Amino acid sequence: MMRGRKTLATAVVAAVCVVTLSACTAPAQQVSDARERTVATASAFLSTYVDDGRVVRTDQGGDTVSEGQAYGLLLAVAADDEEQFDRIWDWTVDNLQRDDLLLSWQWKDGSVVDDQPASDADLDAARALVLAGDEFGRDDLRERGVELGTALLDRMTATTALGRILLPGPWATSTPHAYNPSYASPAAYAVLSDASGDTRWDELAEGSRAATAALLDANPLPTNWATVADDGTVAIAGSAGGGGEPRYGYDAVRTPIRFAESCDPADRALAGRMADALPTDEVLPAELDSGGGGVTGDRHASAYAARAAALAGGDRDEAARADLSRMTETSSSTPTYYGDAWNALTTAMLSDDVLGGCPPLSDDGAAAGATSGGAAAAGDARGAAAGLQDPVSAPAASSATPTHISIPAIGVDSDLVGLDRGADGWIEAPTDYNAVGWYEKGVLPGAVGPAVIAAHVDSPTGPAVFFDLPRLEAGDRVSISRSDGTTATFVVTGLQTVEKDTFPTASIYAPVPTPELRIVTCAGAWDPATGHYVDNLVVTAVAG
Incomplete structure (x- = not known):
């Protein structure tokens, strides 16, 4: 009617x-360039999940973890949002930062409920602080990033026959060390090495590359957890404690993304190596067993992000862009804190250099995985005004x-x-x-x-x-x-x-x-x- x-x-x-x-x-x-797409996806995450500086895991009981705060800091840099960056960092300092400068892992209902630090969060936060110092012309932020990075080097690394490796936390100092392959971030190491001049970052980059290569020799896909002994022996594991069946799951999928954005061709080759072990089906399960078989019917944006990164690392750009599109569609149809975070981070890491890496798809003028919220201000050096997407x-x-x-x-x-x-x-x-x-x-x-x-x-x-x-x-x-x-x-x-x-x-x-x-x-x-x-x-x- x-x-x-x-x-x-x-x-x-x-x-x-x-x-x-x-x-x-x-x-x-014309469709906006890679920088504007990065701003858009980052802004969408920040507007959805950040509440007065706290990154809220809305689908996981409303708690906050140091990982989420670090993602928020990185995405505030990507969005060129200094005010949001300050809010997130101030909340982190007030609620999570310990006396040794490392970040407590979990906060819920007004207080810290797990004060153990997690090295991936501290590494991402240190990287974000240094990048923010450069982006916003703030020496104070750059200094805080170097200090946090130094605390991480002092307390959460170990020297093995493979080289220096990143421990998941101070609790993993005994050999064989619990090891999470997805915590290693070559681009973050490079950012912090340049900022600090500390040669341990270069050692960490070499050791992480060697450990990842050894793990892929032992198993074609990285698993959520592994062990690395002082003598260089590596083994896949089901959990940080060694129990359960090893999986290529929500942690492990970050590994190809972090290695694909590296400026070192050897790291990117490792990401490309992982592509050969992944299913080629258009519909990709959220989690796989250690051999690449699906263990769930669920779909998740992070799985497509990881396969896109692996394909890009192997110079299979067309297939990588198709997975970027699937990543964003999945993030949209099934929004989650973690999926939306990695939709935004992957958009930046694979197609834009704003986070200090060397994006393998930076010459892609219209990566389909990035049609997400927000727009750059007119005249902003980060990108021109958004237009209609052009599927040509x-x-x-x-x-x-x-x-x-x-x-x-x-x-x-x-x-x-x-x-x-x-x-x-x-x-x-x-x-x-x-x-x-x-x-x-x-x-x-x-x-x-x-x-x-x-x-x-x-x-x-x-x-x-x-x-x-x-x-x-x-x-x-x-x-x-x-x-x-x-x-x-x-x-x-x-x-x-x-x-x-x-x-x-x-x-x-x-x-x-x-x-x-x-x-x-x-x-x-x-x-x-x-x-x-x-x-x-x-x-x-x-x-x-």
Whole structure:
């Protein structure tokens, strides 16, 4: 049922206002570069999981761990958000930092419940502090990073026949040492070595590379836990204590990501080596056994992130980009603290150098895994304003096309036609006044990002298909059928009228972390001098 449709007589004045192709919809721009995608994904994580400086594991009881604080610090650097960085670091100092400068692992319900430090968190936090010092011109942060890194070197490393290795915590000093392969971070070692001049960081880089290579000799995939003895003997393990079955699980998946971003070709080759042991199926289980067999039917963004990194390390860039797309789609469809963190971190580590590494996909102008929330400010050196994603250069995660749109609240029930972009840079409008179109070089409705739907508001003879679009209200539903038999459903969240001459492309078409719609038509006054309406109406809808 249509809500309050105007009569044809009411629309007689509008009937003579022919809507030209260039005037009916908003201008489209090229997909934003790697830096802007990094800012977008990082900002999305920060806005979702950070509460007054505390990174909250919302799906794990609402606690906070030092790992999460470190991720928040890294992503605040990636987002170029100094204020958020200070809030996260201040909360960390006030609530987690110990007298020896290391960070207590877990905080819950107002106090620390496990004061043991975890070296991956301390390493990531030290790296973030040094990077923030450089990014924000802050010697105080750089000094804190060097100090935290030195405390880690003093208390959580050991020298073995393979070289210096990173211990998971001060509790692992006895041989054979409990060892977590995913804690090693060659890029972090390099950042801290440059900042401090401490040669132990270079030793740690060499020892970690040797230990990882030895582990891959023992088993084709890194496992969550292993042991490294002082004599250089390595073995896979089921847990830090040695019990259980070894798995390539939520810890281990970080290993190829951390090695793929290294500037040392030998490290990247180790990441590429892991790709050969991973399943090649499009649907990848969240966890694998030590031989690469699935142990769960669950899917998780971190698993796709890891395979993308391994493939990139082996110079299989096209396959890596496809997994980046699957990573982001999984993060969107099944959002979790850990998955969203590694969606954002992997976007930065594999395609941007903002975290001090050498991203293997840095020459990829449109990595599909990064169409996520937020946008860089105009004029920011970190990237230009966001535009519409262009699947000509971004691998599609689905070959489906949208075929039909239904908006019951205003009586729209129409097949969809494809729309291209004209030579003037504006999206072309449908040639049929009662047809609804979707921008084919943009986001597929139902995929992650802002998909664009456009149609005319009127015609020379009366109302057109989007005449009642201004009557939509928050909560109204939009359904889009697709050629693969699926239906993408959306809920209207708001309407905005904007001037065409100053169309806010950066804010309206900014990358977002979930599937969304931008439904566009003409609005405002008719300008007889130009033969166009002066405004656009933009309806925003989110998946629901």
